[in-house]
Amino acid sequence: MSDGGPFRHPLAALTLARFRLTIREPEMVFWIFVFPILMALALGIAFQSRGEEPMPVAVRDAPGAAPILAALARAGDLEGVVTPEGDELALLRDGRAHLVVVPGSPPTYRYDPVRPESRLTRLLVDRALAGAAGHAPAWTARTEEVATPGSRYIDWLVPGLLGMNIMGTGMWGLGFGIVMARSRKLLKRMVATPMRRSHFLASLVVSRLAFLGFEMLALLGFAGWVFGVGNEGGPAALVVVALVGALAFGGIGLLTASRARTIEGVSGIMNVVMVPMWICSGVFFAVTNFPEAAQPFIRALPLTALIDALRGVMLNGHALAGVGVELGLLAGWGVVTFTLALRVFRWQ
Amino acid sequence: MPLPATGRPALNCTGLVKRYGDLTAVDGLDLTVRRGECFGLLGPNGAGKTTTIEILEGLLAPDAGAVEVLGSRWGADDDALRRRLGIHLQETQFDERLSVAETLGLFRSFYRGGPPVADVLETLGLQAKAGTWVGQLSGGQRQRLAVGCALVGDPELLFLDEPTTGLDPQSRRQLWSVLQRFRAADGSILLTTHYMDEAQVLCDRVAIVDGGRIIAQGAPRELIASLGAAHVIEFGLPSGQDAEPDAREIAARLAALPGVRDVDRAGDRWQLGAEDLQETLPALMRFAEEAGIALVSVTTHAATLEDVFVSLTGRRLRDV
Numbered sequence: 007m008s009d010g011g012p013f014r015h016p017l018a019a020l021t022l023a024r025f026r027l028t029i030r031e032p033e034m035v036f037w038i039f040v041f042p043i044l045m046a047l048a049l050g051i052a053f054q055s056r057g058e059e060p061m062p063v064a065v066r067d068a069p070g071a072a073p074i075l076a077a078l079a080r081a082g083d084l085e086g087v088v089t090p091e092g093d094e095l096a097l098l099r100d101g102r103a104h105l106v107v108v109p110g111s112p113p114t115y116r117y118d119p120v121r122p123e124s125r126l127t128r129l130l131v132d133r134a135l136a137g138a139a140g141h142a143p144a145w146t147a148r149t150e151e152v153a154t155p156g157s158r159y160i161d162w163l164v165p166g167l168l169g170m171n172i173m174g175t176g177m178w179g180l181g182f183g184i185v186m187a188r189s190r191k192l193l194k195r196m197v198a199t200p201m202r203r204s205h206f207l208a209s210l211v212v213s214r215l216a217f218l219g220f221e222m223l224a225l226l227g228f229a230g231w232v233f234g235v236g237n238e239g240g241p242a243a244l245v246v247v248a249l250v251g252a253l254a255f256g257g258i259g260l261l262t263a264s265r266a267r268t269i270e271g272v273s274g275i276m277n278v279v280m281v282p283m284w285i286c287s288g289v290f291f292a293v294t295n296f297p298e299a300a301q302p303f304i305r306a307l308p309l310t311a312l313i314d315a316l317r318g319v320m321l322n323g324h325a326l327a328g329v330g331v332e333l334g335l336l337a338g339w340g341v342v343t344f345t346l347a348l349r350v351f352r353w354q
Numbered sequence: 355m356p357l358p359a360t361g362r363p364a365l366n367c368t369g370l371v372k373r374y375g376d377l378t379a380v381d382g383l384d385l386t387v388r389r390g391e392c393f394g395l396l397g398p399n400g401a402g403k404t405t406t407i408e409i410l411e412g413l414l415a416p417d418a419g420a421v422e423v424l425g426s427r428w429g430a431d432d433d434a435l436r437r438r439l440g441i442h443l444q445e446t447q448f449d450e451r452l453s454v455a456e457t458l459g460l461f462r463s464f465y466r467g468g469p470p471v472a473d474v475l476e477t478l479g480l481q482a483k484a485g486t487w488v489g490q491l492s493g494g495q496r497q498r499l500a501v502g503c504a505l506v507g508d509p510e511l512l513f514l515d516e517p518t519t520g521l522d523p524q525s526r527r528q529l530w531s532v533l534q535r536f537r538a539a540d541g542s543i544l545l546t547t548h549y550m551d552e553a554q555v556l557c558d559r560v561a562i563v564d565g566g567r568i569i570a571q572g573a574p575r576e577l578i579a580s581l582g583a584a585h586v587i588e589f590g591l592p593s594g595q596d597a598e599p600d601a602r603e604i605a606a607r608l609a610a611l612p613g614v615r616d617v618d619r620a621g622d623r624w625q626l627g628a629e630d631l632q633e634t635l636p637a638l639m640r641f642a643e644e645a646g647i648a649l650v651s652v653t654t655h656a657a658t659l660e661d662v663f664v665s666l667t668g669r670r671l672r673d674v
């Protein structure tokens with residue numbers, strides 16, 4: 007019977023109820039467990055290193071194209087395709103060619119310098135054509151391929167996804183439960199019992215932390231199993247960082263839900279809070295891509311701090327001291343938002 | 355009906371006022387519920403019943419007035435006081451994905467004492483639904499669950515805001531017997547209702563609330579007796595007889611009929627309060643015949659609290 011045993015204690019009973027409500031909500035299960043795994047899978051496959059695939063190069067269909075094609079073929083890491091002049095730009099735009107070579111003396115390269123792969127291709131083509139023209143290189147360096155676990159895009163991405171997930175589920179997990187109960191007058195009904203208000207809030211946090219454990223196991227287990235993503239810094243440091251992050255976003259979630267009366271209302275507020283961080287905080291690409299002037303703001307965002315700390319531990323093997331600044335920032339966010347939320351919280 | 359126990363009241367409030375902007379929802383209301391008594395608040399929509407009961411429950415702060423519940427005031431040791439109260443709000447939607455037993459168990463965990471969940475389920479006739487999610491209950495079953503959540507802590511005083519609205523007649527009777535048993539075990543009840551029969555069956559005393567004030571108070575039988583008329587005769591007059599001077603003359607002549615205590619008119623329906631049907635009804639018929647008026651759909655009923663309200667305000671209790 008559900009009223010027996012250890013669940014007689016209100017905190018335990020509230021936590022159990024919250025637990026049941028979460029796992030009985032299929033959408034919740036999807037966002038917590040399935041979504042981050044799908045994301046890791048899709049991006050992991052998209053950015054998988056495929057060995058040395060030759061770089062596609064378009065060679066304009068003009069007199070002098072044949073020796074250029076031959077030189078490219080000799081280079082081994084380039085693949086020339088003869089292309090009519092009118093198709094060049096379409097090929098560049100779609101990524102089917104990284105560079106266009108217009109035969110001539112000297113030849114002309116057409117490419118978009120913003121694309122790193124185009125700049126790389128330009129160097130490779132230049133070396134190949136210069137070699138063919140008799141300018142031998144002074145020396146050829148030895149190369150070592152680096153595709154070992156710990157230094158690939160997927161290794162960098164997984165901590166970002168984990169941070170994003172901690173933010174999302176932390177905010178939704180707390181915010182939804184609270185606003186749902188408020189809009190149904192259930193919060194008011196519970197306040198009419200001798201239930202301690204702190205027990206209600208604590209039950210949300212406790213069940214949240216329990217789910218955090220499952221989430222981390224699911225995402226990291228999957229990433230480790232499929233992509234060999236590891237954790238340099240060891241489980242203890244990782245768990246501490248995740249806990250601090252979850253508490254910080256718990257506070258932010260509590261604050262966003264502290265007064266909203268409807269699910270629509272709180273969804274709006276949460277999107278306003280979360281979308282900028284999804285974009286700016288370095289989940290998918292490095293924070294350094296943003297202008298210098300924006301850096302202080304981006305660095306102050308809690309998701310940036312969380313992801314930096316997670317990467318510090320998982321990729322660089324930092325101990326907790328090594329990510330102290332980030333942890334301090336997160337704790338600050340947590341304390342300030344919790345305090346504020348409790349002040350303005352509307353129970354009815 | 356057992357006599358209400360005397361002694362210190364279960365609940366007492368004086369000079370209660372609650373304003374919402376320009377609107378005064380509760381306007382200087384005094385109320386006493388004795389121990390072991392079932393007290394009913396009656397009144398039309400918007401009368402201020404819910405506002406009053408939520409102030410008494412300590413959920414709303416009044417703008418003026420004093421409240422004493424089970425000898426304590428709100429704001430001192432609220433948790434201790436709440437352990438002794440059972441509360442049913444007019445509208446609570448419980449979590450749809452918890453079962454009936456889980457919901458009761460959750461509320462049960464907030465209290466130190468109280469019956470096992472299984473007993474509450476049985477009391478409410480919800481055993482068969484113990485494992486059903488709240489989202490799959492019928493409206494009446496949810497209503498019973500809500501009352502159950504008020505009972506799980508074994509309260510001394512029960513607040514019920516329209517506990518039987520939306521129930522079928524059988525479920526209502528079932529709930530009445532739950533409440534009668536609760537009161538027989540020395541519990542006190544404050545409830546609001548729109549059902550006059552419910553108030554007459556359940557309540558030792560009732561207060562009729564209108565515009566945030568109590569306009570009449572007493573045992574249902576006393577209030578009805580104060581009408582001075584045990585019966586009500588209701589009828590319509592064919593249109594055309596409704597012109598004002600005509601109507602005034604008819605009212606005067608009706609009032610002069612033997613045994614008529616009072617004459618009320620709501621739209622095209624007329625009501626006579628009568629002490630003795632045997633005396634008044636034939637007189638009414640004779641009057642109609644002599645005046646050449648054809649009465650439309652004559653009905654009679656024993657006077658109810660509804661008639662008390664109509665005679666006090668000239669309006670009906672329910673928005674019919």
Ligand SMILES: Nc1ncnc2c1ncn2[C@@H]1O[C@H](COP(=O)(O)OP(=O)(O)OP(=O)(O)O)[C@@H](O)[C@H]1O
Nearest residue numbers: 374377379397398399400401402403404405406444
């Ligand atoms: N939060 C509020 N803000 C503004 N006005 C309110 C609020 N709550 C109630 N009122 C107003 O106070 C008056 C009394 O409302 P209350 O809910 O107490 O009525 P009631 O007697 O319970 O009615 P019902 O029988 O329909 O439940 C109504 O006119 C209502 O519009």
Ligand SMILES: [Mg+2]
Nearest residue numbers: 403404405444
């Ligand atoms: Mg009401």
